[in-house]
Amino acid sequence: MAKEKVSEEKLKEMCHSCGIETVWQRYDAQDPHCGFGLLGLCCKNCNLGPCRIDPFEEGAQVGTCGADRDTIAARNLARHTAAGSACHSDHGREIARTLMLYGSGKASSYKIKSEEKLKKVASEYGIKIEGKKNEEIAAELGRAMLEDFGKQEEPPVFIKRAPAKQQKIWEKHNIVPKGIDRPIVETMSRTNMGVDNDYKNLMLGIMKTALADGWAGSMIATEASDILFGSPQALRAKVNLGVLKEDEVNILIHGHVPLLSDVVVTVSQSEEMLKLARENGAKGITVAGICCTANEILVRRGVPVAGNFLQQELAITTGAVEGMIVDLQCIMPGLVKVASCFHTKLFSTHPKAKFPGMEHIEFEEEKALEIARELVKRSIENFPNRDKARVNIPEESMDLIAGFTAENIFYYLGGKYRATYRPLNDAIISGRIRGVVGVVGCDNPKMQSGKSHIQMVKELIKHDVLVVQTGCSALACAKEGLLVPESAKKYAGRGLQEICETVGIPPVLHVGSCVDNTRILIACANMVKEGGIGEGIDELPIAGAAPEWMSEKAIAIGWYFVASGALVVFGSDMPVTGSANVMKYLTKDVEGIVGGKWAFEKDPVKGAHIIIKHIDKKRKALKLSAMMYDREKVKV
Numbered sequence: 001m002a003k004e005k006v007s008e009e010k011l012k013e014m015c016h017s018c019g020i021e022t023v024w025q026r027y028d029a030q031d032p033h034c035g036f037g038l039l040g041l042c043c044k045n046c047n048l049g050p051c052r053i054d055p056f057e058e059g060a061q062v063g064t065c066g067a068d069r070d071t072i073a074a075r076n077l078a079r080h081t082a083a084g085s086a087c088h089s090d091h092g093r094e095i096a097r098t099l100m101l102y103g104s105g106k107a108s109s110y111k112i113k114s115e116e117k118l119k120k121v122a123s124e125y126g127i128k129i130e131g132k133k134n135e136e137i138a139a140e141l142g143r144a145m146l147e148d149f150g151k152q153e154e155p156p157v158f159i160k161r162a163p164a165k166q167q168k169i170w171e172k173h174n175i176v177p178k179g180i181d182r183p184i185v186e187t188m189s190r191t192n193m194g195v196d197n198d199y200k201n202l203m204l205g206i207m208k209t210a211l212a213d214g215w216a217g218s219m220i221a222t223e224a225s226d227i228l229f230g231s232p233q234a235l236r237a238k239v240n241l242g243v244l245k246e247d248e249v250n251i252l253i254h255g256h257v258p259l260l261s262d263v264v265v266t267v268s269q270s271e272e273m274l275k276l277a278r279e280n281g282a283k284g285i286t287v288a289g290i291c292c293t294a295n296e297i298l299v300r301r302g303v304p305v306a307g308n309f310l311q312q313e314l315a316i317t318t319g320a321v322e323g324m325i326v327d328l329q330c331i332m333p334g335l336v337k338v339a340s341c342f343h344t345k346l347f348s349t350h351p352k353a354k355f356p357g358m359e360h361i362e363f364e365e366e367k368a369l370e371i372a373r374e375l376v377k378r379s380i381e382n383f384p385n386r387d388k389a390r391v392n393i394p395e396e397s398m399d400l401i402a403g404f405t406a407e408n409i410f411y412y413l414g415g416k417y418r419a420t421y422r423p424l425n426d427a428i429i430s431g432r433i434r435g436v437v438g439v440v441g442c443d444n445p446k447m448q449s450g451k452s453h454i455q456m457v458k459e460l461i462k463h464d465v466l467v468v469q470t471g472c473s474a475l476a477c478a479k480e481g482l483l484v485p486e487s488a489k490k491y492a493g494r495g496l497q498e499i500c501e502t503v504g505i506p507p508v509l510h511v512g513s514c515v516d517n518t519r520i521l522i523a524c525a526n527m528v529k530e531g532g533i534g535e536g537i538d539e540l541p542i543a544g545a546a547p548e549w550m551s552e553k554a555i556a557i558g559w560y561f562v563a564s565g566a567l568v569v570f571g572s573d574m575p576v577t578g579s580a581n582v583m584k585y586l587t588k589d590v591e592g593i594v595g596g597k598w599a600f601e602k603d604p605v606k607g608a609h610i611i612i613k614h615i616d617k618k619r620k621a622l623k624l625s626a627m628m629y630d631r632e633k634v635k636v
């Protein structure tokens with residue numbers, strides 16, 4: 001007889017009472033957090049220090065070298081941005097390299113799943129495609145993408161995808177990135193002791209670095225992944241810990257780079273592995289995802305998602321996970337201790353991401369199938385070690401629709417025969433849709449462990465804002481049932497509801513993983529190209545938000561949206577509040593330079609209203625009519 005299921009909250013309580021420490025207890029143990037760190041006033045870039053600036057202006061006001069609070073805060077922020085950009089871009093580099101290896105006959109576990117995108121992107125790179133085999137094109141494109149990383153004098157190819165207005169602004173301020181790696185290295189160099197000490201100049205360097213991420217490194221990750229793993233199409237799937245099965249082998253794939261996890265899914269569906277699972281007493285195999293590896297595999301294959309960032313440890317505490325296969329990024333080292341209380345085997349797979357206490361089975365593109373088989377087999381063989389009495393799978397699971405992209409959104413919004421952004425722009429112009437907002441990023445115990453996303457998104461759609469989502473934010477809202485068409489009737493304003501009901505889409509669109517925020521950039525560029533709502537991204541009624549940001553990658557993402565002309569609202573401060581000048585630059589001055597700016601607001605509903613006000617200001621500047629149903633109210 002199947003055991004009664006517990007709720008996620010109950011599972012957390014059970015962990016606590018058995019002394020299993022998870023992220024929430026570790027977070028509490030850090031209280032109070034370091035005040036200098038929070039303010040951004042600690043500098044440890046050289047051995048004159050570490051130095052810190054007294055925020056109350058009683059003690060030291062400069063570091064030993066003389067650097068003031070503005071320089072220190074700006075340098076710290078620059079290094080965070082460089083780290084975030086490096087992380088995304090390195091991900092892009094790996095996928096581009098695999099594309100090249102595949103094309104050269106060295107990675108036979110892969111295929112070209114989107115020939116259309118292969119040819120489209122190759123043409124953009126100036127590669128002749130006529131008369132060439134896909135393999136040949138893939139090898140040339142992979143190589144050309146890799147060259148983008150090391151360019152010294154030229155911008156990466158995708159920079160040309162930005163609207164002409166943005167490109168002109170970037171040229172004027174000398175923030176067009178040359179290559180992808182170069183601005184990251186430059187940031188590390190200029191933040192060294194005694195190099196760049198002008199916070200305004202440092203901010204320009206930050207934007208150049210972030211633009212290399214958004215319009216190149218991350219964009220390469222998205223495009224090359226679409227080529228190798230398929231361009232997503234809208235599909236229905238399931239999310240939350242309830243996707244784990246009591247009578248099956250459960251394997252979790254966790255991290256960001258889908259090169260191994262995609263093959264793990266394929267292998268887990270083979271008759272050979274299903275037979276092995278039955279021989280070990282299980283009815284089948286469930287592969288489910290955590291974090292952005294989950295999003296990558298979800299949007300292309302409909303693989304269920306076990307949870308977002310904060311659920312990675314909880315998934316193990318269900319007692320029903322035989323193997324967790326991690327690649328890199330957002331993987332808590334705390335997993336090892338949690339897993340030691342259960343039978344779960346943890347496998348690290350990436351040469352750049354090892355974890356003491358995890359078994360390391362190293363991934364190689366050339367042997368992907370063989371390695372995936374080994375990992376799946378080892379997980380299945382762990383099934384007999386499961387202690388059935390300790391299995392507690394929460395009951396929660398929810399349907400979601402995922403797989404929207406910048407290319408297919410016009411199709412879903414406008415129908416098969418109208419492949420343009422016209423319907424979207426018209427809906428904005430007519431006032432049915434107020435604007436479009438990307439709500440993205442992590443979930444964080446410092447804020448509301450995911451709830452801020454839900455509150456902000458509900459408030460936005462209530463005011464007819466179409467929401468697009470990526471990363472853990474998308475998963476948080478999916479768990480709440482916001483990513484199904486039915487949620488329009490329940491939560492959306494009348495105008496947005498009409499659009500959603502007419503074309504059958506949810507009011508909240510899942511567009512992928514964190515690197516796929518580039519799909520939002522491309523959608524914005526397409527909206528500009530379609531016409532009628534501004535000449536640049538800075539004129540569009542759009543914005544971005546990360547209500548519970550955590551990672552340095554979120555800082556890089558926020559910056560590339562700001563530098564591209566968008567308002568970006570973060571749910572907690574960035575660590576620069578110790579410098580009033582830097583704060584003023586972020587929230588005011590930068591708007592006069594690139595058209596975008598930052599806002600910080602802890603209350604997600606208030607954050608939504610900062611966005612709505614901003615969108616209304618943009619609508620007014622474009623002389624767009626009032627919102628359709630507000631006009632009706634006026635008539636009455």
Ligand code: BF8
Nearest residue numbers: 292330441442471472514
């Ligand atoms: O890259 S949203 S917690 S998983 S950093 Fe990490 Fe944040 Fe999740 Fe995706 Ni993005």
